[in-house]
Amino acid sequence: MTKTPDTPAPCVGMGETQHSHPEELLSRRARVAVPELVVTCECEQSPRGPCSCSHRNPDEESICSDSGLSGSPASSLALRKLSNSSSSGLSPASSFEECEEDLLGYVDFNVNQSPGEALTTDLWKKSKNMVNWSPPPETVKKRSPWVQVVGHAGNFQTDSDGRLLKKYCESEQQCFLQLMSDSLRPFVPGYYGVTQRDEQDYNLMDDLLADFDSPCIMDCKMGSRTYLEEELKKARECPQPRKDMYEKMIAVDPEAPTEEERLQQAVLKTRYMQWRETLSSTATLGFRIEGIKKSDGTCNTNFKRTKCKDEVVQALEDFVDNNMLILRSYQQRLQELRDILEKSDFFKAHEVVGSSLLFVHDVTGKAGIWMIDFGKTVPMTPPLTLDHRSPWLEGNREDGYLWGLDNFIDILTTMLQEK
Numbered sequence: 051m052t053k054t055p056d057t058p059a060p061c062v063g064m065g066e067t068q069h070s071h072p073e074e075l076l077s078r079r080a081r082v083a084v085p086e087l088v089v090t091c092e093c094e095q096s097p098r099g100p101c102s103c104s105h106r107n108p109d110e111e112s113i114c115s116d117s118g119l120s121g122s123p124a125s126s127l128a129l130r131k132l133s134n135s136s137s138s139g140l141s142p143a144s145s146f147e148e149c150e151e152d153l154l155g156y157v158d159f160n161v162n163q164s165p166g167e168a169l170t171t172d173l174w175k176k177s178k179n180m181v182n183w184s185p186p187p188e189t190v191k192k193r194s195p196w197v198q199v200v201g202h203a204g205n206f207q208t209d210s211d212g213r214l215l216k217k218y219c220e221s222e223q224q225c226f227l228q229l230m231s232d233s234l235r236p237f238v239p240g241y242y243g244v245t246q247r248d249e250q251d252y253n254l255m256d257d258l259l260a261d262f263d264s265p266c267i268m269d270c271k272m273g274s275r276t277y278l279e280e281e282l283k284k285a286r287e288c289p290q291p292r293k294d295m296y297e298k299m300i301a302v303d304p305e306a307p308t309e310e311e312r313l314q315q316a317v318l319k320t321r322y323m324q325w326r327e328t329l330s331s332t333a334t335l336g337f338r339i340e341g342i343k344k345s346d347g348t349c350n351t352n353f354k355r356t357k358c359k360d361e362v363v364q365a366l367e368d369f370v371d372n373n374m375l376i377l378r379s380y381q382q383r384l385q386e387l388r389d390i391l392e393k394s395d396f397f398k399a400h401e402v403v404g405s406s407l408l409f410v411h412d413v414t415g416k417a418g419i420w421m422i423d424f425g426k427t428v429p430m431t432p433p434l435t436l437d438h439r440s441p442w443l444e445g446n447r448e449d450g451y452l453w454g455l456d457n458f459i460d461i462l463t464t465m466l467q468e469k
């Protein structure tokens with residue numbers, strides 16, 4: 051996919067892949083095909099692969115990005131076609147409506163497994179005793195297909211169980227494991243360990259969209275810095291200018307590269323990330339809108355230049371469709387999040403970079419906000435902690451997360467007062 055700026059694109063909906071691995075059957079909570087239960091499975095988790103934070107081909111583009119496709123309501127049709135047209139990787143099976151065999155041939159399996167519970171042999175035994183249990187029909191809910199708003203293409207898979215598989219990244223796994231017993235637990239997706247599909251390891255987590263009906267989704271990247279101090283160090287020690295980032299840069303602003311970068315037709319990643327920060331509201335407000343997907347299927351990731359407060363306000367108004375009740379829910383949820391963050395042991399002890407807040411609401415008025423993407427969230431060396439508000443000076447590892455959250459809450463509060 052080639053990105054072209056200034057054009058909204060449809061998000062990609064994604065169904066589940068085939069469930070052929072025994073260990074995967076064990077790691078999924080609910081619907082397991084009855085005939086497959088005769089298989090004597092090992093229930094060990096898959097071997098941990100190397101951290102796949104750098105799994106992405108630099109030339110791969112984001113899913114719902116400024117790809118040049120139309121952002122009109124008709125794009126939801128394109129979205130459906132995309133889902134339907136694929137085989138295992140992009141099957142439409144995440145929608146119950148479209149996968150009747152899931153309803154008929156599957157029974158609820160590890161129904162008692164809770165987020166963070168280890169996938170042990172005991173659990174397998176417990177589960178074996180439950181194979182004859184069938185969910186009452188009224189518990190089966192229709193779900194909208196999962197959609198990815200921004201982020202690395204090809205990073206995610208879904209299962210029919212309201213869960214998401216994200217390509218395995220060790221640091222993200224470590225965060226999830228700690229978050230499951232932190233006060234932040236209500237603000238992150240439930241985590242269920244590592245699973246394997248087609249020889250690829252994945253972190254298994256809740257799909258936060260599962261309980262929404264045609265949700266509106268917004269991804270906001272939090273913090274005043276989007277790259278790790280470690281990345282800066284590496285860039286100095288071993289500079290690796292990137293052509294793909296040069297291309298992305300000139301697509302937005304042909305004047306942005308320096309003379310040297312122009313000659314090389316390449317830029318360092320940290321330079322590109324810094325440029326993105328100052329072009330958007332990251333540097334001035336401590337957060338930026340990455341993408342918005344509306345309930346009509348339209349998706350916009352053209353926020354690279356959304357920088358000043360007024361522009362952010364305009365995008366937020368559009369996102370909530372001027373619904374002040376939704377806006378109020380979001381403001382309250384952010385205030386709750388701030389209260390918890392200020393007390394969280396996990397948060398104090400981690401540099402949180404490149405993490406997003408996922409805003410989700412639907413026509414019923416339900417609204418939620420969760421923290422996602424912990425691929426670049428790294429522990430501080432004890433006893434060092436962060437306050438997440440102090441300005442960043444190289445070496446202090448401050449990320450500006452709470453500063454950004456303060457600004458976000460202030461903006462929502464002002465919007466509510468002015469209505």
Ligand SMILES: Nc1ncnc2c1ncn2[C@@H]1O[C@H](COP(=O)(O)OP(=O)(O)OP(=O)(O)O)[C@@H](O)[C@H]1O
Nearest residue numbers: 198199200201202205239256257258259269422423
């Ligand atoms: N638990 C979740 N439930 C529902 N949707 C999710 C969840 N996690 C991620 N997403 C969707 O996937 C998108 C990308 O998520 P995430 O930021 O974790 O991916 P990434 O590839 O690591 O992104 P980045 O490019 O910022 O590193 C989000 O914008 C959101 O649309």
Ligand SMILES: O=P(O)(O)O[C@@H]1[C@H](O)[C@H](O)[C@@H](OP(=O)(O)O)[C@H](OP(=O)(O)O)[C@H]1O
Nearest residue numbers: 103106108112276298319323326404425426
């Ligand atoms: O939004 P853009 O302009 O497309 O830029 C990408 C974005 O900043 C991602 O957060 C980053 O991944 P990480 O956060 O994981 O570093 C990615 O780096 P990458 O190409 O090295 O994956 C960038 O290309």
